[in-house]
Amino acid sequence: MSEYPKPKGIYAPTITAFNADESLSEKGTRAFIRYLLDAGVHGLAPMGSAGEFFALTDEERMRSMEWILDEVNGQVPVYAGTGHYSTRTTIKLSQHALKNGANGILVMPPYLLRPPKQDVLDHFRRVREAVPLPIMIYDVPILAGVEITPQEILVLAKEDVIHSVKWSHLEVSRIHDTRLLCGPDFGVFVGIDLIAMEGLAVGGDGYISGLPMMVPRLARRLFETIHDQQDLAAGQSLWKRLLPLVQFEYRALSTDAGQPHWLAVCREAALLRGIPVGVSRLPLRPLSTELREELQKLLHQLDEV
Numbered sequence: 001m002s003e004y005p006k007p008k009g010i011y012a013p014t015i016t017a018f019n020a021d022e023s024l025s026e027k028g029t030r031a032f033i034r035y036l037l038d039a040g041v042h043g044l045a046p047m048g049s050a051g052e053f054f055a056l057t058d059e060e061r062m063r064s065m066e067w068i069l070d071e072v073n074g075q076v077p078v079y080a081g082t083g084h085y086s087t088r089t090t091i092k093l094s095q096h097a098l099k100n101g102a103n104g105i106l107v108m109p110p111y112l113l114r115p116p117k118q119d120v121l122d123h124f125r126r127v128r129e130a131v132p133l134p135i136m137i138y139d140v141p142i143l144a145g146v147e148i149t150p151q152e153i154l155v156l157a158k159e160d161v162i163h164s165v166k167w168s169h170l171e172v173s174r175i176h177d178t179r180l181l182c183g184p185d186f187g188v189f190v191g192i193d194l195i196a197m198e199g200l201a202v203g204g205d206g207y208i209s210g211l212p213m214m215v216p217r218l219a220r221r222l223f224e225t226i227h228d229q230q231d232l233a234a235g236q237s238l239w240k241r242l243l244p245l246v247q248f249e250y251r252a253l254s255t256d257a258g259q260p261h262w263l264a265v266c267r268e269a270a271l272l273r274g275i276p277v278g279v280s281r282l283p284l285r286p287l288s289t290e291l292r293e294e295l296q297k298l299l300h301q302l303d304e305v
Contacts, residue, residue, distance in 0.1 A: 004104070004134040004163050006163075006164065006185060006186070006187045006205065007043060007077060007079065007104065007134075007136065007164055007187045007189075007205070007206060008042065008187065008205040008206045008227075009041075009042025009043060009205075009206050009207075009220070009223060010041050010042050010043075010206065010207055010208075010212045010216060010219050010220045010223050011041065011042060011043040011044060011045045011077075011079065011189065011206055011207070011208045011212065012036045012041045012043075012044055012045065012208070012212040012213050012216055012219075013044075013045050013046065013048050013049075013050035013051065013208060013209070013210075013212065013213055014029075014032060014033060014036070014044060014045075014046035014047070014050065014051055014068060014213070015029075015032050015050055015051065015213065015266060015267055015270060015277045016029060016047070016051045016052050016053075016056065016064055016277075017029040017031070017032060017276065017277040017278055018277070018278035018279065018280070018281060019278060020278065022281050022282075024056075024060055024063065024064060025276065025277070025278055026067050027276060028275065028276040028277045028278060029064055029067050029068065029071075029277075030067055030068075030071045031275050031276060031277075032270055032275050032277055033067075033068055033071040033072060034071065035270070035273065035275055036212075036213070036216055037071075037072065037075055037076065039216035039217050039220070040216065040217060040220055041076060041212060041216050041220065042076060042077075042206070042220070043076045043077040043078065043079065043103075043206075044068070044072060044076060044077075044078045044079070045078075045079045045081065045106050045136075045166070045208045046064075046065065046068045046078065046080060046081055047061060047064065047065060047068075047080060047081030047082070047106075048081040048083075048106055048108075048138060048166075048208075049140070049143060049263070050210070050213065050263060050266060051064070051081060052263070052280060052281065053081060053083070053084075055280070055281045058089060058092070058093065061093060062093065062096050065080055065093075065096065065097055065100065065102075066100050069097075069100045069101045069102060070100075072101075074101065077103040077104065078101070078102050078103055078104075079102070079103065079104040079105060079106045079136050080093075080094075080097035080102040080104070080105050080106065081105075081106045081107075081108075081138070082094040082096075082097055082105045082106070082107055083106070083107045083108035083109075083111075083138060084110075085110045085111055085112060085113065086110075087110070087123050087126050087127065090107060090123070090127050091126065091127055091130045091131060094107070094127060094130070094131040094133065095130065095131055097133070098131055098132070098133050102133065103133070103134075104133050104134040104135065104136055104163070104164075105127075105131065105133050105134075105135055105136070106136045106138050106166065107124065107127060107135055107136070107137060107138060108137075108138035108139075108140055108143070108144050109123070109124075109137075109138075109139075109144045109146050109148060110123050110144075110146075111143065111144040111145055111146075112145065114145045114146050115146075117146070117152070120146055120148070121148075121152060121155070121156065124137065124156055124161050124162060125156075125159070125161050128160070128161045128162070134163040134164070135161065135162045135163055135164075136162070136163065136164040136165060136166055136187065136189070137153065137156075137162045137164075137165045137166070138166050138168065138191070139153075139165055139166065139167050139168060139169065139174075139191070140166075140168035140169075140191065141168075141169060142168070143168075147169070148165075150174060150177040150178040150181050150182075151181065153165055153178055153181070153182065154178075154181045154182055157182050157186055163186065163187065164186060164187030164188065164189065164205075165178060165186075165187070165188055165189065166189045166191040166208050167188065167189065167190065167191045167192075167199070168191035168192045168209075169191070169192065170192065170194060170195060172195045172198040172199055172202060175188055175190065175195075175199045175202055175203065175204050176202040176203060179202070179203045179204075187205045187206065188203065188204055188205050188206075189204060189205060189206040189207060189208050190204045190206070190207045190208070190209065191208055191209055192209050193209045193210050193211050193246045193249060193250070194246060194250055196209065196211065196219075196222065196239075196246075197222075197226070197235065197236070197239040200222070200223060200226040200227055200235070201226055201232060201235070204227070205227075206223070207219060207222075207223055210246075210249050210262055210265070210266050211242065211245070211246065213266050213269070213270075214245070214249075214265070214266055214269040214270075214299075214304075215242070215245070215269075215299070215302060215304050218238070218241075218242060218302065218304070221238060222235060222238050222239065222242065225238060241301075241302060242302070244298055244301070245298045245299070245302065248260070248265065248294065248295065248298055249262045249265045249266075250262055259287075259288070259291060260287050260291045260295075261284060263280065263284065264279075264280065264284060264285070264286055264287050265287065265295060267279060267280065267286070268286065268287045268291075268292055268295055269295065269299060272292075272295070272296055272299060272305050273305060
């Protein structure tokens with residue numbers, strides 16, 4: 001369906017580093033990128049939800065993206081997160097990413113106001129018309145409030161509007177339905193750790209979520225075991241080792257505890273490695289001492305700290 005090479009493998013999201021006064025930290029942002037590159041990720045997907053773009057001004061988003069693309073310097077493909085409610089702003093951020101060397105763009109649907117579906121689909125069409133880069137749609141209904149269905153993805157793919165999808169959905173059926181409809185040339189990525197094992201086993205081409213940030217070497221091993229070697233038994237064995245960390249990361253989604261927040265977990269995993277990413281801008285607070293110690297124990301059990 002597309003002239004662009006299909007992305008595949010472990011594409012790590014990136015954390016936007018902050019100083020103590022909540023200003024952007026170039027040092028911390030670059031250090032986190034170097035850590036991911038040294039760990040052997042296949043690509044990067046910066047400025048998605050983990051990058052906290054919603055807490056940044058447009059100028060801050062562009063400045064951070066410049067640091068990231070400069071640090072990568074062509075070593076791996078970068079699908080720059082340029083999603084915004086505004087079509088005009090999405091285009092501006094996407095054109096900036098193109099100018100600075102991005103290989104593609106990661107675009108979520110317009111969020112919050114839940115525009116009519118036709119307006120949402122036209123949003124992607126307008127971006128594609130303005131920016132000659134492949135588009136990976138970031139399909140994340142829990143955050144955007146709207147879902148682009150596999151059938152609608154097929155429509156946009158046939159129009160050469162979108163070229164891959166990150167499915168951040170708990171239903172693994174979205175992955176195999178998209179694979180069946182769109183065929184082998186369309187990139188389908190698992191977008192949430194909770195179904196990483198299943199998503200790769202049913203034909204996912206890649207994986208973008210928290211584990212690729214926290215334990216990128218193990219995430220790559222999981223991908224290679226299931227996707228490349230097609231060794232499901234070995235993949236299940238590795239997944240059992242990773243599952244306690246996944247359950248900790250998403251505990252707040254499956255219980256009434258409310259803690260920990262998945263992004264605070266990902267940030268703390270970097271801090272435990274000595275990467276100076278800082279803490280999120282308020283209102284999101286860092287992990288408590290008790291939760292930090294629990295995370296450290298989980299990473300130690302995986303030989304990661």
